[in-house]
Amino acid sequence: GNSVTQMEGPVTLSEEAFLTINCTYTATGYPSLFWYVQYPGEGLQLLLKATKADDKGSNKGFEATYRKETTSFHLEKGSVQVSDSAVYFCALSEDTGNQFYFGTGTSLTVIP
Amino acid sequence: ETGVTQSPTHLIKTRGQQVTLRCSSQSGHNTVSWYQQALGQGPQFIFQYYREEENGRGNFPPRFSGLQFPNYSSELNVNALELDDSALYLCASSSLGFGDTQYFGPGTRLTVL
Numbered sequence: 001g002n003s004v005t006q007m008e009g010p011v012t013l014s015e016e017a018f019l020t021i022n023c024t025y026t027a028t029g030y031p032s033l034f035w036y037v038q039y040p041g042e043g044l045q046l047l048l049k050a051t052k053a054d055d056k057g058s059n060k061g062f063e064a065t066y067r068k069e070t071t072s073f074h075l076e077k078g079s080v081q082v083s084d085s086a087v088y089f090c091a092l093s094e095d096t097g098n099q100f101y102f103g104t105g106t107s108l109t110v111i112p
Numbered sequence: 113e114t115g116v117t118q119s120p121t122h123l124i125k126t127r128g129q130q131v132t133l134r135c136s137s138q139s140g141h142n143t144v145s146w147y148q149q150a151l152g153q154g155p156q157f158i159f160q161y162y163r164e165e166e167n168g169r170g171n172f173p174p175r176f177s178g179l180q181f182p183n184y185s186s187e188l189n190v191n192a193l194e195l196d197d198s199a200l201y202l203c204a205s206s207s208l209g210f211g212d213t214q215y216f217g218p219g220t221r222l223t224v225l
Binding site for chain 2: 004034036042043044045046049089091093098099100101102103104105
């Protein structure tokens, strides 16, 4: 079946530190991969996505590369800001395009 | 472009009652998906509607049901509420297709006492 595993949090970093949040997946077909971000009291916002192997998604300084050989989609940012504090969810979408499978989320706190 | 909206924002019910949650999809989208997000967890897929028909269902009992209307808005109905139904219910709209992004509303926080 399909599933997503994320590194457990919470993660606390100082401003301008390098961020990596690990995500691995299991899929029966050829999924699309996503990172969503959830700020306190809000719904999920798309951060970036990749639809095929070796694609790199990027947005707002965040990047993730679809690695089929390691079934991974790790999220990285070179220099985090206080405003990046949120919960980050890795997700996959089946190749039928309907159901999304989410990881359990990784809480990030960035301190000045 | 109008985003995904949900109502109500918060709701408190007692065990055994029934509840209806509403969602208006983003302009141009014909597909609505519903998710349940328990505290500290990732969203779990309940079901999806495409052109007023159910188009996939997760591992939720039949007391979770839904509707989609001709304008693509949607309702989630939950009968015989249980304490474990307390969660944030998220609606997401999209166009149906491989790799298409789902755009989420702010959610409805349901508390069952």
